[in-house]
Amino acid sequence: MAIAKADVESLVEELTLEEKIQLVHGAVDPEGTATGYLPGVERLGIPELRLADGPLGVRVNGAPATLFPASIALASTFDPELAREQGTAMGREAKARDQDALLGPGLNLIRVPHCGRNFEYYSEDPVLTAAFAGASVEGIQSADVIATPKHYVANNQELYRASVNVNVSERALRECYLPGFEAAVDAGAGSIMTAYNSVNGSFMSENRPLVTDVLKGEWGFDGYVVSDWFGAVSTVSSANGGLDLEMPGVSRDELWEMFDIEPPEDDDDTVFGETKDVSDGMPDMTNTGNFAEPLREAVERGDVPRARLDDMVTRILRQMERIGAFDEDRSEVSAEDDGHRELAETIAARGAVLLENDGVLPLADDVDIAVIGPGVEEISTGGGSSEMDALHEVPTATGIDARANGTVTVKRGVPPIEKVSFFGGDDEDDDQQPEPTLDDAVSAAADADIAVVVVEDAAAEAVDRDDLTLPGGQNELVEDVAAVNDNTVVVVQSSGPVELPWRDDVSAILESWYPGQADGDALAAVLFGDADPSGRLPVTFANEDDYPVTDDATFPGTDGEVQYDEGLLVGYRYFDATDADPVYPFGHGLSYAAFEYRDAELVDDRRVEVTIENVSDRTGRDVVQAYVRPSNASDDRPVRELGGFTAVELPAGETVTVDVDLDDLAFSAYDETAGWTALEGPFTIEIGRSARDIEFEVTL
Numbered sequence: 001m002a003i004a005k006a007d008v009e010s011l012v013e014e015l016t017l018e019e020k021i022q023l024v025h026g027a028v029d030p031e032g033t034a035t036g037y038l039p040g041v042e043r044l045g046i047p048e049l050r051l052a053d054g055p056l057g058v059r060v061n062g063a064p065a066t067l068f069p070a071s072i073a074l075a076s077t078f079d080p081e082l083a084r085e086q087g088t089a090m091g092r093e094a095k096a097r098d099q100d101a102l103l104g105p106g107l108n109l110i111r112v113p114h115c116g117r118n119f120e121y122y123s124e125d126p127v128l129t130a131a132f133a134g135a136s137v138e139g140i141q142s143a144d145v146i147a148t149p150k151h152y153v154a155n156n157q158e159l160y161r162a163s164v165n166v167n168v169s170e171r172a173l174r175e176c177y178l179p180g181f182e183a184a185v186d187a188g189a190g191s192i193m194t195a196y197n198s199v200n201g202s203f204m205s206e207n208r209p210l211v212t213d214v215l216k217g218e219w220g221f222d223g224y225v226v227s228d229w230f231g232a233v234s235t236v237s238s239a240n241g242g243l244d245l246e247m248p249g250v251s252r253d254e255l256w257e258m259f260d261i262e263p264p265e266d267d268d269d270t271v272f273g274e275t276k277d278v279s280d281g282m283p284d285m286t287n288t289g290n291f292a293e294p295l296r297e298a299v300e301r302g303d304v305p306r307a308r309l310d311d312m313v314t315r316i317l318r319q320m321e322r323i324g325a326f327d328e329d330r331s332e333v334s335a336e337d338d339g340h341r342e343l344a345e346t347i348a349a350r351g352a353v354l355l356e357n358d359g360v361l362p363l364a365d366d367v368d369i370a371v372i373g374p375g376v377e378e379i380s381t382g383g384g385s386s387e388m389d390a391l392h393e394v395p396t397a398t399g400i401d402a403r404a405n406g407t408v409t410v411k412r413g414v415p416p417i418e419k420v421s422f423f424g425g426d427d428e429d430d431d432q433q434p435e436p437t438l439d440d441a442v443s444a445a446a447d448a449d450i451a452v453v454v455v456e457d458a459a460a461e462a463v464d465r466d467d468l469t470l471p472g473g474q475n476e477l478v479e480d481v482a483a484v485n486d487n488t489v490v491v492v493q494s495s496g497p498v499e500l501p502w503r504d505d506v507s508a509i510l511e512s513w514y515p516g517q518a519d520g521d522a523l524a525a526v527l528f529g530d531a532d533p534s535g536r537l538p539v540t541f542a543n544e545d546d547y548p549v550t551d552d553a554t555f556p557g558t559d560g561e562v563q564y565d566e567g568l569l570v571g572y573r574y575f576d577a578t579d580a581d582p583v584y585p586f587g588h589g590l591s592y593a594a595f596e597y598r599d600a601e602l603v604d605d606r607r608v609e610v611t612i613e614n615v616s617d618r619t620g621r622d623v624v625q626a627y628v629r630p631s632n633a634s635d636d637r638p639v640r641e642l643g644g645f646t647a648v649e650l651p652a653g654e655t656v657t658v659d660v661d662l663d664d665l666a667f668s669a670y671d672e673t674a675g676w677t678a679l680e681g682p683f684t685i686e687i688g689r690s691a692r693d694i695e696f697e698v699t700l
């Protein structure tokens with residue numbers, strides 16, 4: 001039967017206390033496909049609810065799906081329309097695999113370059129993050145699947161993530177860390193996942209000020225707030241703080257069934273015990289079932305008001321009603337990935353950022369190429385809950401070999417890079433392959449017209465990178481290859497910023513992040529010029545010591561406390577406020593074409609019209625960026641903030657005028673007593689190609 005909105009309320013009245021409790025904590029999925037599962041209440045026709053990871057595609061055991069590029073690659077396109085398309089595709093694939101909620105997008109701000117999950121997030125800038133968060137949520141939910149923006153809020157590191165207390169000013173929260181989530185709520189997100197960490201003294205699963213007062217009160221969020229897995233730290237404070245659903249919620253005994261492993265002899269604090277070197281970044285998995293029997297008792301004692309429990313259940317049932325879960329004739333969505341494979345390749349190609357190019361790119365079709373690097377025979381992905389089985393994998397070398405007309409020689413050069421996987425990394429049968437040697441790689445490079453060296457980092461959930469140095473002797477590999485081939489192209493498949501010490505010794509550098517399943521095809525399309533590399537950096541690349549998080553107190557924290565002392569000065573805002581120069585600034589990225597900025601004029605106080613011309617002989621893409629510089633920038637306010645951006649494709653020789661809409665956030669300041677206030681004009685609107693490459697200034 002189709003339940004109308006009104007029925008949800010009457011349904012809640014019919015539910016017994018036990019049935020309500022059953023709806024607010026997870027159980028083991030009897031079909032074993034979901035990451036989180038609610039059994040529903042058959043007596044009243046309330047169906048099951050299945051929640052599945054993750055931000056890069058749907059993980060359902062035994063049902064491979066499209067593995068999209070890392071979220072940081074998607075953000076590099078500066079084209080939120082692609083986020084909407086990707087969200088729609090992932091939503092459809094989730095639905096076709098009988099999942100009702102997708103546990104994404106991940107949209108925490110990229111505060112520190114070392115964070116192990118930067119690849120699952122968008123940017124260091126709140127305006128760019130908000131644009132992608134909103135579009136992604138709209139896409140996912142267009143498929144009648146509940147989006148689950150995560151992790152609310154200030155989960156900007158992995159080390160100690162389940163215990164660290166984030167000390168952050170209200171102003172920095174409001175201006176930097178919250179806007180992405182507010183945009184997700186404005187886009188209609190049906191749920192929000194709370195982070196493991198504490199913010200200003202209370203764990204996010206029981207943080208009443210941020211969950212009840214801001215999220216539900218100020219923003220009017222009417223969906224359900226779900227904990228991160230094992231992140232519901234308590235019963236009464238969490239329920240009364242505003243948490244609505246505990247995941248995975250299973251009892252301790254069910255835990256072993258869920259992970260399909262033998263119960264350990266002693267009560268170790270994580271399911272994985274010491275078998276994983278991620279224990280510092282994992283929650284206490286024995287702290288589970290807080291919204292099961294303990295919640296029923298708390299409600300009976302009156303510690304948790306019955307009205308609060310009813311609200312928790314209402315919020316969940318309302319989302320089920322919204323996605324048609326009660327409808328008997330639920331539309332069966334086809335499982336085929338209709339066009340999703342091409343979309344994943346398009347996003348990976350569009351998200352590649354050309355950092356340097358002396359003209360060696362694009363490649364001629366018939367060149368002889370040496371493809372070198374430890375990971376060229378696999379696709380490059382990050383570790384953790386975003387891992388999944390991809391429908392179509394195209395390893396880096398495979399894609400290049402398929403596209404090239406000349407000879408392609410493949411050499412790994414150095415051993416595979418050690419990676420962390422939550423699902424038991426497929427142990428490559430290394431013994432079948434001869435141990436890679438540097439000499440083999442160097443001689444292959446010497447004999448080829450072009451040497452393409454593909455390097456990678458190894459980021460994963462629950463761990464942060466120790467430094468920004470490429471691991472496993474890859475820097476030496478690049479230097480030795482560049483020494484014997486003047487046409488050395490380096491492709492960096494990384495989770496975020498890395499140091500590039502050899503950047504002056506090579507002919508081109510392409511940052512392709514984790515490209516997802518389309519890896520080799522997307523890279524080949526860019527290398528041979530079938531696609532114009534249109535990516536722009538959503539994060540600042542700099543020498544490690546120049547970032548603002550230089551002492552333990554600011555990252556990863558000391559004695560369980562981390563201080564966000566940099567306040568608003570995250571990313572490019574910090575570099576603008578100090579005399580440290582980035583290696584590659586926020587917004588940087590080259591095209592194979594060439595664009596001249598002809599004119600810029602204000603249409604009104606939130607829109608600029610910019611005229612650009614493609615003065616090259618080939619179609620290309622550019623991203624016109626507008627930065628807002630208030631006249632009264634004080635020492636703790638950013639010099640400039642991204643106000644807006646527009647990605648545009650332009651055929652050779654053509655001229656176009658594009659609109660760049662400016663976000664109110666760039667004109668606003670949050671004052672801890674007065675709340676939101678408008679920054680004082682006059683404002684200088686800077687139009688350019690990056691935060692450091694300004695072409696025009698107009699005064700507002």
Ligand code: GLC
Pocket residue numbers: 035053054103150228229385
């Ligand atoms: C993990 C992650 C979260 C994921 C969830 C379910 O610990 O923090 O992003 O969706 O648990 O796997």
